[in-house]
Amino acid sequence: MSNVEIALEEISRGVAEIIDMERIEKLVKRFYETGESYTVKAGFDPTGADLHLGHTVLMQKLKVFQKHGARVQLLVGDFTATIGDPTGKSETRKVLDRETILKNAQTYQEQVFIILDREKTDIVFNSTWLEKLGASGLISLTTTYNVARMLERDDFEKRYRAGQSISISEFIYPLLQGYDSVELKSDIEVGGTDQKFNLLMGRHLQRVYSVGKEQAVLMMPILEGLDGVQKMSKSLNNYIGITEEPKEIYGKVLSISDELMWRYYELLSDKSLSEIEQLKTDVANGDLHPKKAKENLALELTARFYNEESATMAKREFDNVFKSNQLPTDIPEFEMESDIWICKALVDAKLEPSTSQARRDIKQGGVRLNQEKVADEKMNLSLGEYILQVGKRKFAKVKVK
């Protein structure tokens, strides 16, 4: 296979939809012939700073582009964030102040460059040009589109039909986002499938403003969260953050259902599609245990954000605690006064939120003292060192003085 063919195959992997593939082909081909680079735009919303695996689906794709000659334009939507974007639900999003936005952007960069190549990335803020746009510029921007077409957008249409309110500002957001592509003269824009309308707006506006090119659009599927149903997001608490501890990442990946595992393989793993097919077949006819497949995935993803050793350590730790019922290595320690009531000790060691909850868990046989089930919720701890455990995962070492 030629360089170009390999590149195009890697670029197409796992995508939900590509608009104007010919253009991408041309750009990649030109790069391999003349060394001339091209630009790939990706926007991010500086409201929440911490990245999770869902974001990395896009990042991985951008990395592939960088490998094949692209400069990535990482667009920080600082202007839109200062106004407050009501997109989606009826609840208006919080308006962020400048300082928070910059801080979020900073955290974001640190995390992004775990994956992306810093040398091939430009960070741009859309306030740079949107602030200058002014009322007249904004109004002339709005003349490029009409209400009927705006209402074609899926969520607008649904809400309009259902008689729910749509704010005028919501009509402006896609326009502003598209206008960013005009200013950046992007060759390609990458985003999630939920962004389709906005991504296409970039094409439309580049044509209207005679940029001389229309960006190709590449859409990635939305990654499901740990529950396997809803999209991965922080607010649903079904995410794996890329800055989480290795053992957390490892454990969380291992906790996904067998079915979801294949989805994660497809969208997150570096394994080739044919390798993944092979794994599936092996599992299907019993040559490979599904747990083994899941462990490998967990190892791969943990190693991506740390390294091989950390991943192996995480696995060993996990196996010790859950398979052999051994103690984890890093148990938090606490010191307490003598004769402390066990329920109080559990709360002080942050294993339980209240003594009421502690009593309930003891009653249900969920609390262990030095590996032995605690039967009496009224017991006190006298002098000595103890290992307290709630459930399978929460541990604390307690020194009673």
Next chain:
RNA sequence: GGUGGGUUACUCAAGUGGCCAACGAGGGCGGACUGUAAAUCCGCUGACUACGUCUUCGAAGGUUCGAAUCCUUCACCCACCA
């Protein structure tokens, strides 16, 4: 601006004077089982050294022996009309 409806625990959502610490579902937590923190089944899910006490149903007052439930004012949200 007018009219009507709403605001209940982490979320959704019952309850319209005492049987309400408040049905149900989801989530969460614990247990059993297993190959894992998967799946399935069962239990728990306001606080408090606790079969009793205390604080909760948008906020503040009031009626009553007794209020999430009735009344008044305020705040916020939604729908219809203008």
